[in-house]
Structures are given as C-alpha cells and as structure tokens.
Amino acid sequence: MKLDLSEFAKPCACGREHAISVKEIILEAGALRRIPALLEQYGYRQPVVLCDENTLEAAGRAVRGLLPESGLIVLNPENLHANEHGVTMAEEGLAACPAPDVLLAVGSGTVHDITRYIAHKRGLPFVSVPTAASVDGFVSTVAAMTWHGCKKTFPAVAPSLVVADTDVFSRAPQRLNASGFSDLLGKYTALADWKIARAVTGEYLCDRVCALEYDALRIVCAQPEAIRAGGAEACEQLMYALLLSGLAMQMVGNSRPASGAEHHMSHLWEMEAINGRVDYYHGEKVSVGLVLASGVYHRAAEEIRKGAFTLREGMDIETALLEKSFPDKAMLAEILDENDPNPLAGVTPDAIRRALPDILRAVDEIPSPQELTDLLTRAGAVKSLAEIGLPDAMLAPAARLSPYVRARLTFMRLLKLFDFARDIYSL
Ligand SMILES: [Zn+2]
Ligand SMILES: [Zn+2]
Missing domain, CATH: 3.40.50.1970 (Rossmann fold)
Structure with missing residues (x-):
C-alpha cells in the first residue's frame, strides 16, 4: 500500500x-x-x-x-x-x-x-x-x-x-493492535472538541484534516473483528488509518485533530497524582477516556436540549482544587503554567449560546457510550475503568481535573461554565 x-x-x-x-x-x-x-x-x-x-x-x-x-x-x-x-x-x-x-x-x-x-x-x-x-x-x-x-x-x-x-x-500481540484501534476511535471526541472550540472561539480548523480523520475512523470501524483476529489485511488497514491520523497532525502542526478530552483523561492518569500506577498501554487509557467522555458529552447534550440551564460569566482556574489534587509542587507548577492563559478566558455566555447548534451537532457525531463499548468489545479492546485498574468513582475527578492537563479548549473544559455539569459527573 x-x-x-x-x-x-x-x-x-x-x-x-x-x-x-x-x-x-x-x-x-x-x-x-x-x-x-x-x-x-x-x-x-x-x-x-x-x-x-x-x-x-x-x-x-x-x-x-x-x-x-x-x-x-x-x-x-x-x-x-x-x-x-x-x-x-x-x-x-x-x-x-x-x-x-x-x-x-x-x-x-x-x-x-x-x-x-x-x-x-x-x-x-x-x-x-x-x-x-x-x-x-x-x-x-x-x-x-x-x-x-x-x-x-x-x-x-x-x-x-x-x-x-x-x-x-x-x-x-493482540493487545497492542487493540490499543491502536482504541487510539484511533478516540478521534470521535477529539474531532468534536475541535469543532466545538471552533464554534465557540473561532479557533482555526481545517475541514480536509477532519475528513482525513473520519476516513481513518471509517476504515477501522468497518472491521473490528478482523483487527481482533490479527488478519494481515485488517492490521495493514489499521496501520494505514493510524498513519493517516499522524499525517493529519502533521498537516496542522499539532495534535489538535487527534487528541481531546479522551487523551486528557489518559494523561491525567499517567501523572499518577490522584491514582496509583496505571501501567496500561496508551490506547487502553484513551479507550476508557473515550467511553467516559462520550457519556458526559451525550448527557450534557440532553441537558442543553431541555433548555433549562444557566451559564457562568467566565471562570478562573480552580486553584484550590488543583492544589489539593496535585500535592507535588513541581507538578502543580507545570499545571498552573499550562493554564496560563486560561483557555476559558474570553469565553462569554453569549458566545456559547450562539454556538449551541454547532455544539449539539458535534456531539451527535460521537457514537454513544453503548455503541463505542460494542465496537471496542468486537475489537477486543478495553472500555471500562475497572479494566485499567481504576475505581468507578474516578469519573467525577477525571472529568473535573483532566481539562487542566492541557491548554486546549474541549467540551469537557467548556462544561465547567454550565450549571448542570457537576450533576452529570457524579451520576
Ligand atoms: Zn493517542
Ligand atoms: Zn486545510
């Protein structure tokens, strides 16, 4: 090829x-x-x-x-x-x-x-x-x-x-190629995050790069069982899709097309600040982050559709929460540095309200947690916190803290401005 x-x-x-x-x-x-x-x-x-x-x-x-x-x-x-x-x-x-x-x-x-x-x-x-x-x-x-x-x-x-x-x-080993499948599936939330950021802040986005990532997603989603079985042709297609995604990143010069809330959760767990060792493959952590993020995003979309919510007028960094969660001084300093400037600075309730139709459209393009779990199961990939040794109660802290690991506006970060966000995490 x-x-x-x-x-x-x-x-x-x-x-x-x-x-x-x-x-x-x-x-x-x-x-x-x-x-x-x-x-x-x-x-x-x-x-x-x-x-x-x-x-x-x-x-x-x-x-x-x-x-x-x-x-x-x-x-x-x-x-x-x-x-x-x-x-x-x-x-x-x-x-x-x-x-x-x-x-x-x-x-x-x-x-x-x-x-x-x-x-x-x-x-x-x-x-x-x-x-x-x-x-x-x-x-x-x-x-x-x-x-x-x-x-x-x-x-x-x-x-x-x-x-x-x-x-x-x-x-x-099957586990490695399953991780590749998961890393690629993570583009669903990554692309939604990129589109939402564009809708709210006017951030640069390239439709051709997005289309490339969707091509890659279509290729792997068409053959999860064959990837699980380790067939040469299916693995070659998976590698092709992964290389396409890598080229998409090269085209824009950063990981925006390929990394959003799902990767931020994975990065948070790798820092081992609020959890112990998570010695699992990159794609396995992304897999779990993806299913969790999809759940939060779809529930948030439901709340938005109900229409009964209020928006905060901007929000500072949650310094007290960060100090408590990252007791290591050097790590805390890195996090604070990463969040200066605050990606939510300048995001107004008006800008969010204007972007709501685009936000809902972007979330609709993400498969539901059930659909993702089904695809991941068919590919032999992991999908739950328990499978990477983390407790179920990890959802709320991961949803609150993970947006701070990167200076990148995601829907997870934006949700901090919606009054219903906390209820969603703690479900
Ligand atoms: Zn990745
Ligand atoms: Zn372009």
Whole structure:
C-alpha cells in the first residue's frame, strides 16, 4: 500500500499550505527488506538501530541482519517509558556506538518517542519502523514524554521515512493492535472538541484534516473483528488509518485533530497524582477516556436540549482544587503554567449560546457510550475503568481535573461554565 504524500501537502481551502515532513512511507508485507536501498537512496550511511528486547525479536534482529554495520541499542523493556530514564538509557547506548547520521526506531510508541526526542536533540533524522499498529503517533512531530512525573509534549522531529512491514506488525500481540484501534476511535471526541472550540472561539480548523480523520475512523470501524483476529489485511488497514491520523497532525502542526478530552483523561492518569500506577498501554487509557467522555458529552447534550440551564460569566482556574489534587509542587507548577492563559478566558455566555447548534451537532457525531463499548468489545479492546485498574468513582475527578492537563479548549473544559455539569459527573 503506497501513501501518496503529495496528496496531503497541497494548498487547502482552510487558507494554509499544509506541510508534510515525512519523505516516504512504505506500508507492505516484506517492507523491511527495502531498508538498505532506502537508506542508500537518502544518503544515510551510519545508522543506529534503537529497540527494546521485545522488538529486537519482532524486527530488530532482521533489520540488523540487513544492516550488519549499524549500531544497535537494546533497551530493557521492564518499566520502559518515554521519560528521563528511558532517554538516559538510550543516550548511554548511543555513546557506545560510532557517531550515527540516522536513527532507526524499531518498536512501538515508547521506542519511537525516545528516539524522536534524541533525534531532535542531536539534530539527526530518524526512520520509523513500527512493530505494532498501536498508536497514531509514529509520524508525529512532537514527542509525548513524562518528564519528572508530568506529562509533556516536546518539540521533536517527524521521521523522514516510515517502513511499516505488515509481516511484522500483524504478528504483534493482540493487545497492542487493540490499543491502536482504541487510539484511533478516540478521534470521535477529539474531532468534536475541535469543532466545538471552533464554534465557540473561532479557533482555526481545517475541514480536509477532519475528513482525513473520519476516513481513518471509517476504515477501522468497518472491521473490528478482523483487527481482533490479527488478519494481515485488517492490521495493514489499521496501520494505514493510524498513519493517516499522524499525517493529519502533521498537516496542522499539532495534535489538535487527534487528541481531546479522551487523551486528557489518559494523561491525567499517567501523572499518577490522584491514582496509583496505571501501567496500561496508551490506547487502553484513551479507550476508557473515550467511553467516559462520550457519556458526559451525550448527557450534557440532553441537558442543553431541555433548555433549562444557566451559564457562568467566565471562570478562573480552580486553584484550590488543583492544589489539593496535585500535592507535588513541581507538578502543580507545570499545571498552573499550562493554564496560563486560561483557555476559558474570553469565553462569554453569549458566545456559547450562539454556538449551541454547532455544539449539539458535534456531539451527535460521537457514537454513544453503548455503541463505542460494542465496537471496542468486537475489537477486543478495553472500555471500562475497572479494566485499567481504576475505581468507578474516578469519573467525577477525571472529568473535573483532566481539562487542566492541557491548554486546549474541549467540551469537557467548556462544561465547567454550565450549571448542570457537576450533576452529570457524579451520576
Ligand atoms: Zn486545510
Ligand atoms: Zn493517542
């Protein structure tokens, strides 16, 4: 399957000329075998392969066999995360290798984020070799890292090449590909959040980018059972959809099209401020965030349709709540910094009332929690708090706190101005 990247980078009705920094994406069975010729074609002579012990078996060894002169860094997968420890381990490995002119990330999300971060820091290009269709961030321009306990996105480089071998990622553990399915399904709430922000504040939005994400959603929603079964064709389609979503992010230069309230919940749990360890895959946390956010959004839409509500005249940051919820001083400082300026500043009741028809339309496009649960079940993905080790009572704190982890207006954030919001969370 060839992705024609010139299709993405062309002048657009939104007024922007979208830039795509990936030069080539190879998505097919046996793609690994093309790596030596590709590196040669792009003038890369001294590659270093970065993987962990699992992805070494899945593809790293095969890549190394094709590039016998390359450096090799194998990270210990135990407790491996995209954080300062992961980066230090990789840097130590790199110090023992001959100076590279390109890095190859052979792995899933974590290996990619670590490689992407180091590549950016050292001004090196990197090649993405995904070993599972587990996230949509392979072609992302930012690295999602947990830095000293706080979830942050860092500017980083997008891969210059993607070599996605169907023979490799279709054999990934079912749980990983199910996570990819969930990460993609999260676009339902992410896109609604983007449309609602545009309706209320006039934030930039590109219809072509939205259409691309809906294409990706249609592709995976048509075949959840086949993705669960790990069929090569279905997994290739899932990878294609994830890459489309990544390209959508590249087109606008940030994660707006792909990350909304559902990702904010996932980020909140990863910070482990109001909960203990949540050692689950990115997509699994997004999955649960999606079902919860859909529930809140649909109940809010019902209340809006009843018409009997009042709106606050603006709202400050809930400082006391944040101080109580984030006792760690450094983490609290990050959160307060992220919320300055306050995304709700300047949002008037009038602006919200004018946007209500658009808000309701955007929420109507999100499947109900029941429909989402059904799709997720068919794909073998997780969907409940209990499945990621969190209590049912997590809904209310997650709904209240998660909007603060990112300076991004979502419907979840906007709901703070509606008088019925608290009743909805505590249902
Ligand atoms: Zn556009
Ligand atoms: Zn994601």
